[in-house]
Amino acid sequence: xxxxxxxxPVRRKEDFRFITGKGRYVDDINRPGQAYAYFLxxxxxxxxxxxxxxxxxxxxxGVVAILTGDDVAADKVGGLICGWMIHNKxxxxxxxxxxxxxxxxxxxxxxxxxxxxxAETLAQARDASEKIEVDYGVLPAxxxxxxxxxxxxxxxxxxxxDNQVYDWHIGDKAAADAAFAQAKHVTKLDIVNNRLVxxxxxxxxxxxxxxxxxxxxxxxxxSQNPHVARLVLSAFIGIAPxxxxxxxxxxxGGGFGSKIFIYAEETIxxxxxxxxxxxxxxxxxxxxxxxxxxxxxxHVTHAEMALxxxxxxxxxxxxxxxxxxxxxxxxxxxxxxxxxxxxLSGQYNIPAIYAEVEAVYTNTAPVDAYRGAGRPEATFVIExxxxxxxxxxxxxxAEFRRRxxxxxxxxxxxxxxxxxxxxxxxxxxxxxxxxxxxxxxARKAASAANGKLRGIGYSAYIEACGIAPSAAVGSLGAGVGxxxxxxxxxxxxxxxxxxxxxxxxxxxHETTFAQLVSSRLGIPLENVSIVHGDTDKVQMxxxxxGSRSGAVGMSAIVKALDKIEAKAKKVAAHVLEAxxxxxxxxxxxxxxxxxxxxxxxxxxxxxxxxxxxxxxxxLEPGLKESAFWDPTNFTFPAGVHICELEIDPATGxxxxxxWTAVDDFGNVINPMIVEGQVHGGIAQGxxxxxxxxxxxxxxxxxxxxxxxxxxxxxxxxxxxYNVGMTVTPCPSNPLGIKGCGEAGAIASPPAVINxxxxxxxxxxxxxxxxxxxxxxxxxxxxxxxxxx
Amino acid sequence: xxxxxxxxxxxxxSAEIEPRTLLVQxxxxxxxxxxxxxxxxxxxxxxxxxxxxxxxxKSCTTLAVTVDGSHVxxxxxxxxxxxxxxxxxxxxEHHGLQCGFCTPGMIMSAVDIVNRKGHNLDEATIRHELExxxxxxxxxxxxxxxxxDGAKHMASTPAE
Numbered sequence: 024x025x026x027x028x029x030x031x032p033v034r035r036k037e038d039f040r041f042i043t044g045k046g047r048y049v050d051d052i053n054r055p056g057q058a059y060a061y062f063l064x065x066x067x068x069x070x071x072x073x074x075x076x077x078x079x080x081x082x083x084x085g086v087v088a089i090l091t092g093d094d095v096a097a098d099k100v101g102g103l104i105c106g107w108m109i110h111n112k113x114x115x116x117x118x119x120x121x122x123x124x125x126x127x128x129x130x131x132x133x134x135x136x137x138x139x140x141x142a143e144t145l146a147q148a149r150d151a152s153e154k155i156e157v158d159y160g161v162l163p164a165x166x167x168x169x170x171x172x173x174x175x176x177x178x179x180x181x182x183x184x185d186n187q188v189y190d191w192h193i194g195d196k197a198a199a200d201a202a203f204a205q206a207k208h209v210t211k212l213d214i215v216n217n218r219l220v221x222x223x224x225x226x227x228x229x230x231x232x233x234x235x236x237x238x239x240x241x242x243x244x245x246s247q248n249p250h251v252a253r254l255v256l257s258a259f260i261g262i263a264p265x266x267x268x269x270x271x272x273x274x275x276g277g278g279f280g281s282k283i284f285i286y287a288e289e290t291i292x293x294x295x296x297x298x299x300x301x302x303x304x305x306x307x308x309x310x311x312x313x314x315x316x317x318x319x320x321x322h323v324t325h326a327e328m329a330l331x332x333x334x335x336x337x338x339x340x341x342x343x344x345x346x347x348x349x350x351x352x353x354x355x356x357x358x359x360x361x362x363x364x365x366x367l368s369g370q371y372n373i374p375a376i377y378a379e380v381e382a383v384y385t386n387t388a389p390v391d392a393y394r395g396a397g398r399p400e401a402t403f404v405i406e407x408x409x410x411x412x413x414x415x416x417x418x419x420x421a422e423f424r425r426r427x428x429x430x431x432x433x434x435x436x437x438x439x440x441x442x443x444x445x446x447x448x449x450x451x452x453x454x455x456x457x458x459x460x461x462x463x464x465a466r467k468a469a470s471a472a473n474g475k476l477r478g479i480g481y482s483a484y485i486e487a488c489g490i491a492p493s494a495a496v497g498s499l500g501a502g503v504g505x506x507x508x509x510x511x512x513x514x515x516x517x518x519x520x521x522x523x524x525x526x527x528x529x530x531x532h533e534t535t536f537a538q539l540v541s542s543r544l545g546i547p548l549e550n551v552s553i554v555h556g557d558t559d560k561v562q563m564x565x566x567x568x569g570s571r572s573g574a575v576g577m578s579a580i581v582k583a584l585d586k587i588e589a590k591a592k593k594v595a596a597h598v599l600e601a602x603x604x605x606x607x608x609x610x611x612x613x614x615x616x617x618x619x620x621x622x623x624x625x626x627x628x629x630x631x632x633x634x635x636x637x638x639x640x641x642l643e644p645g646l647k648e649s650a651f652w653d654p655t656n657f658t659f660p661a662g663v664h665i666c667e668l669e670i671d672p673a674t675g676x677x678x679x680x681x682w683t684a685v686d687d688f689g690n691v692i693n694p695m696i697v698e699g700q701v702h703g704g705i706a707q708g709x710x711x712x713x714x715x716x717x718x719x720x721x722x723x724x725x726x727x728x729x730x731x732x733x734x735x736x737x738x739x740x741x742x743x744y745n746v747g748m749t750v751t752p753c754p755s756n757p758l759g760i761k762g763c764g765e766a767g768a769i770a771s772p773p774a775v776i777n778x779x780x781x782x783x784x785x786x787x788x789x790x791x792x793x794x795x796x797x798x799x800x801x802x803x804x805x806x807x808x809x810x811x
Numbered sequence: 812x813x814x815x816x817x818x819x820x821x822x823x824x825s826a827e828i829e830p831r832t833l834l835v836q837x838x839x840x841x842x843x844x845x846x847x848x849x850x851x852x853x854x855x856x857x858x859x860x861x862x863x864x865x866x867x868x869k870s871c872t873t874l875a876v877t878v879d880g881s882h883v884x885x886x887x888x889x890x891x892x893x894x895x896x897x898x899x900x901x902x903x904e905h906h907g908l909q910c911g912f913c914t915p916g917m918i919m920s921a922v923d924i925v926n927r928k929g930h931n932l933d934e935a936t937i938r939h940e941l942e943x944x945x946x947x948x949x950x951x952x953x954x955x956x957x958x959x960d961g962a963k964h965m966a967s968t969p970a971e
Binding site for chain 2: 050
């Protein structure tokens with residue numbers, strides 16, 4: 024390993040601009056003559072729009088235009104789409120309601136887009152919006168799954184009169200029922216996976232620009248996948264053909280899934296830019312983000328585990344209801360289905376699994392993928408069940424897991440996935456050692472002496488990343504292929520530009536991708552530039568989510584580098600006057616087998632362009648190659664997290680005392696960056712477990728619409744983390760990478776809740792486990808103890 | 812409109828602005844100093860942190876007119892030419908940032924913490940003092956390490 028090669032903790036190339044305030048985020052971009060957009064949003068969760076009177080508002084100072092759903096309809100702007108078709112148990116398709124970019128005739132959640140005011144300044148646009156008169160006909164609202172599915176509930180979309188989006192299932196019901204019929208013991212749990220708001224620190228923003236001379240559009244947007252945005256805006260929404268629409272996602276300040284989706288605001292900004300003849304800029308404020316960014320999770324589940332002799336798991340039955348919000352967001356339908364249920368087998372050998380999922384419309388913000396997307400929900404189900412089953416069987420929870428671990432690979436689960444490589448016992452063993460689990464009882468006694476309750480909780484998670492083989496996801500209903508593209512451009516002086524369809528919004532691709540190229544070509548790290556986030560530069564790409572940039576994006580780069588090496592060897596053969604078959608390439612040098620003749624990479628690159636030493640008709644000049652990589656399987660990162668915490672029964676306050684994470688991400692390019700991803704993921708998972716929860720009241724008003732009301736994890740809420748790694752290389756991609764972006768958020772919530780319930784001695788706690796809930800639970804535990 | 816004058820990163824600036832203009836709007840929209848960010852609208856996240864007359868201030872809840880005549884330092888004014896401030900170096904060295912959006916505010920807060928609490932900062936102090944800054948990417952682990960180390964290096968560097 025070299026100081027900058029694969030496996031080295033290289034300091035990030037992108038950091039200089041961020042630490043000096045020179046990052047370039049969408050809100051930092053200003054176009055000449057730009058006007059500002061402000062969206063008038065619905066104050067009602069469910070209402071008809073009888074009339075919108077903009078006459079007074081149009082007379083306000085600085086107003087350029089006010090546009091409503093009627094204008095969108097008149098211009099035939101297509102609706103926002105959901106790109107994954109799910110089929111019901113009976114084979115019929117899901118019920119997708121129309122989603123106009125500005126509400127047309129009806130609003131369906133608080134924050135729904137009613138009109139856009141475009142003015143000279145943002146303040147003027149906001150002021151004028153207050154003069155718009157909207158005549159609403161308020162309808163009964165359903166803010167929860169139960170109220171939406173109650174008999175007689177008002178239909179949110181005409182196509183779904185009972186508010187059911189789909190009723191889906193997976194697995195073998197008869198086999199699962201047979202397993203339960205033989206069970207010696209059945210563990211049952213009711214689980215609520217709380218609704219979260221992703222809250223990347225950079226709010227969403229968009230600048231739409233139209234050039235009349237070329238009849239073309241440019242959209243600057245906070246996107247994790249600018250090419251997907253262009254595809255949807257072109258092919259479905261119909262803004263412009265792809266060759267007339269450039270989408271740029273510059274520095275993006277975090278995404279966590281919420282910036283995958285194509286939203287109303289960027290659609291309106293780019294459409295309106297032509298309509299008003301000026302660039303149109305919109306930047307979300309934080310309350311708008313709470314109201315209209317796609318939320319995450321929000322499942323209600325009943326789960327049962329059938330157990331046989333010696334703590335062996337025989338089967339699993341899971342019934343989940345998923346709140347989809349008022350509209351189906353871009354990938355929403357896939358989250359509680361194919362990103363969820365296929366992970367219910369966890370790290371365990373479970374012969375029979377049957378899962379049913381009902382998706383429901385409610386009068387709340389749309390719900391879609393958020394860090395982990397379905398996999399945290401599955402992990403929470405299986406890891407809570409595993410812990411509770413172990414307790415009910417009076418077994419050590421680690422030993423219970425060990426007995427059920429998958430140990431032979433490949434392993435076909437009963438729910439689609441074929442696990443390709445792993446060593447789950449190795450991660451558990453290392454985690455126990457690093458954590459000093461043997462010392463837990465002594466620490467517990469010390470806590471008890473101080474009047475504190477100490478608990479320990481495990482989570483042995485698995486996830487499916489490297490999303491995903493195109494044909495496989497196509498057969499499951501995906502509207503797109505999930506390959507990735509790369510182009511390697513070698514310049515005549517031997518510097519290299521990598522154009523990638525992956526997008527970095529905090530992951531550090533400018534460093535890790537450069538490490539790969541630098542290692543492979545034997546050139547200095549600073550000679551490699553990574554270009555991403557611009558559809559005019561990078562031809563096509565599927566973007567960054569599902570921990571796919573390493574496993575899929577870098578694999579595409581490897582494939583393109585293979586072609587570069589093959590071409591460069593042909594050039595080198597001419598330069599070195601040797602047979603092509605005798606040319607070897609290592610550490611940036613081309614050599615002729617058995618001689619001391621050599622040429623460095625820069626010399627060969629220069630000769631590829633000068634083209635003096637070969638016949639340009641027989642060998643094309645230049646050194647530039649591209650590749651698309653379509654994965655052959657998902658990747659399966661897995662690991663064990665252990666949370667140990669102390670509860671003060673007098674206040675319900677929890678202090679996480681130590682956290683150990685051992686993850687198997689396959690081969691690692693930059694351990695510093697990988698550990699950073701783990702830290703951040705754990706923080707979001709601890710946030711879900713202890714602090715965060717989006718709360719709507721019965722009328723559909725969002726009660727947690729600011730950082731004053733929604734508890735974001737702060738430095739003081741979290742511990743430092745003890746992070747370790749085991750490695751089983753992934754066999755399905757050339758670098759052996761599995762992916763690390765989501766693991767922490769997937770692993771951590773059940774570890775926290777398992778630790779709390781371990782401390783309390785009963786299972787009655789729901790997320791977020793706030794001090795109030797924990798205090799109540801601790802009091803009843805204390806009373807129960809006293810009564811015994 | 813109201814006239815406002817101040818010194819920003821060592822340069823005298825003045826402008827005619829609407830009285831309701833916030834300091835962060837003045838910095839970003841009038842001076843195009845876009846390193847100072849807006850991450851919320853309730854003074855909670857700290858992405859907008861700048862120094863006014865040497866003290867950390869959330870520029871999203873400060874009217875520009877109220878700092879008339881003051882010396883303002885933003886993230887763009889922290890490095891001395893090409894030489895990074897020790898706290899900037901520490902954030903890079905310890906991987907104290909990912910997406911970079913909260914980073915300017917974090918660094919400005921960190922410098923202020925050192926100015927108030929000294930160069931030997933323990934983990935509990937740093938975590939407590941970061942109450943006014945939210946990061947969604949890093950889980951704070953590396954930010955805490957960066958601030959502890961940056962604080963030590965500031966001891967051997969002349970104060971801001």
